[in-house]
Amino acid sequence: MASRSLAATLALAFGGITLVVFGAVGSMLYYALDRQIKKEDDLDTVLISRHVRRLADELDSTASVREHAERLTSQVLGHRELSLHVVDSAGEVLVDHNAETLGTASPLPASMPDVPDDARITEQSIVEWHAPAGRPMHGIASQLRLRDGSTVTAIVSRDMTDRWQLLDHYRERLYAFGLGGMLVALGLGWMLSREALRPVRDIAASAATITVEKLDTRIDVENVPTELSALTQSLNAMLDRLHRGFERISQYTADLAHDMRTPLGNLRGSAEVALARERTVEEYQAVLASNLEECERLSRMIESVLFLARAEHPQFVTQLRELDAVEELTRIAQYFEGVADDGGIRLSVKGDASVKLRADVELMRRAINNLLANALRYTPPGKEIALEAARAEDGTRIVVANEGAPIDPALLERIFDRFYRADPARKSEPSSVGSAGLGLAIVRTIMELHGGTARAESDAAGTRFILTFPEGTATR
Template identity: 45%
Template sequence: MMRLPSSLTTRLALAYGLATAAILASVAAYLSSALSAQLEGRDESELVGEVLLVRHLLREVRSEAEIRADTHRFADIAMGHEGLILVVRTRQGEPLVTLNPRNETLPPLRVLPATTQPDKAMLQTWRPKNGVPSRGIAALGQLGDSDKAVEIVVLRDAGYRVALIREYRHQLLWATLCGAAVAAGLGFALARRALRPLRRMAADAAAVTTSRLATRLDVGSAPAELRELAAALNDMLARLQDSFSRLSEFSADLAHDFRTPISNLIGQTQVTLAQSRKTAEYEALLESNLEEYERLARMIENMLFLARADHAQVALDVRTLDAREELDKMAEYFEAVAADREVVLSVTGSAPVQADQTLLRRAVTNLLDNALRHAPAGSTVRVDVARAPTATGTGTGTSIRVSNPGPAIPPETLPHIFGRFYRADPSRRNSAASTGLGLAIVDTIMRLHGGSVTVRSVDGLTVFTLQFPAEPVPMPAAAAPAAVA
């Protein structure tokens, strides 16, 4: 199978050439057919005309002898008619006038009476030596005013016409090939010129590097057909720039959060090993190190979960759960922590929910842990569950709200609250108690379920809302959330 050229310009040039060749070939075929039909019609008209002309000349002679004495007047009417054969003979077959340059054998033809007016429908087919089907006619013609008649045979060898059409077709073929070649050349030049904006776009795109992600393609100067492509490429560059920026910040945050526990481990260990210690001191060191190890383990576990979710490798076991029952179990789990912080946990409402039990518990646990850390002593953290319309308005899903009083989250912080390693407190004074991945995991879990998580923080009350759809829609890999700074 022949492969197409890789160059789009060459492909377009070939397409122009082939299209032109097809058009010219169609026109050539039509012209050739039309010319052949016209020539054939002209030959047939001439055959009928020759019979009428010979009959007219015969009316001017009185005897067969007079015809023999002046054959030129009959022979002259055949001059200039290539392939024409004219024979005038007696009823007994004795030739009076013979014009047959190639000595063709006369075919037996049906002879028309002298009173019959000849027309094209009376022409008969015969084959000369070259085998080309030709046309002819035989008719009687009266001598003068007498009742005596002679036989007129007029034939036309169509071989000349076939040769003429063949030569004409050869010329049309060469004209078609030349026209197609010229069209291909012009098409190549036009396509190359027309694709110049695309080459400029390619050059601009090639200039984009990690240090020049802010570069954008000029949509305004692009042709209408390429504006959509340029706009899509600009959107892609914007996403890449945003993702790269967030990835850079994510890497910096990751290094910072790993450096803190590792520095603690190294520092404490170096201090302890600087001199001999008692067993109790070594035990205290190991307990302190264990806390750091556990924190590192949680961070690694959370990062692995997010990485698997980003690549759609988290298998969901979605089923119908009693949301109130699940929330009561989690409230009971946090009861001791809430009591230690002098915070009351309140669960209200009831509704079924379509969710993966493990991921549901993980999402609500992260929200409760976040709420208890920020709720002031003596306050109440509320967890409400109810049926609620979906965000798209296509049905009724389940809504779980976790609200806690406390300092409001600044409005400029809200768009980043679900970012990985993001903390509203730049000083990170609470970094030991949090990995900065809890809310990012909540957002990922909701996306995996085809739902959403939103936050509202006004008038000293922060409310996180988990919106589960009526029927979970698994999130494709391409739609998985990227790392957010």
């Protein structure tokens, strides 16, 4: 599909609007002028007919009409477009002025009525017709009663050719001015549109300079018109999101490569050491067991990465159903009870048994498992980890609290980032207790899938991870 020029579209719109406006105004003026001219000419014709009737009232007979023809024709003298034609009841011409010249003496229109001598002559008495020569005519045929009781018919006519020519000339000028105005509007509209759209071209030019290497570049909003301010701000906000996304992907890739390099290096190092000289069967078995642990660590890391990738897909589906929060926490605590006993850590479950929520059971269990596993790693022996379910104003809360060293408040948000660890020394922890740095990131992703939140609090009393399921997914 061919692209359309916005400037050309606006110019055409301006031209079309100008043509419509000129046409409407010109038509109104044309018809107003036409009515005004006809009204004035018809009024003159009526007045002349009335004067002729008054003069005829003073005449005794048809002979007097011939005798005083000059008095009657004086009403139309000096006007080449006016004519007077008087005939008696037998059709004999008594007075003729200009009628033969204009061709209005005969034939008259058959539908032209005579105004009776006792009727008032008005503009409604005007009749329109065309003379044999094609001239447009307006006229009145009125009966005149003489003193001897006889009647004659006086026809006062006006040739409207000059008026039609005037209107035709006026109409042609309106057409010319309308067309000229449209062309001028097209030109001015094109120039104004091009100038008005200059900020759009500037925005496009600025956007064209933004590449992967220059994602920190932003579009200047200082000189942008108000109408484009929202668009510019939206584009800059989009660039901010893209920049953060690229930075996160870059950091994510670097962290993933770094974390995968550690187990791979361990695998390679143990294999090289084992092959450096002859070993006993027990030593080879120890190497294989160590390599198996590293493989499991890689497997868990890859599984976590794949889960995060799937969770970010728009078509990721959660199967929500109603769950007993305390019952689920109890089941999870029982699963970790053996590990906790080995570490000398106590597990407790608290909460109102009536608290229920709607969640994807597998995802919820995975989130709490990750929090509990994290708490077990950092809880000193002899301390307690508490799991609690409770109702709150903003929904249903699941809290996993453990005693131990507090986390720096500045790091409480960063610990949810992928591959982030608050203590760099833990990056070299054995796979049996170590983490790929994705556990808390998975927790937050799972909560986002539920429309909830995951946050952490830490002080001298310990650390608390709080999962909040909003009212939309919580029931009582």
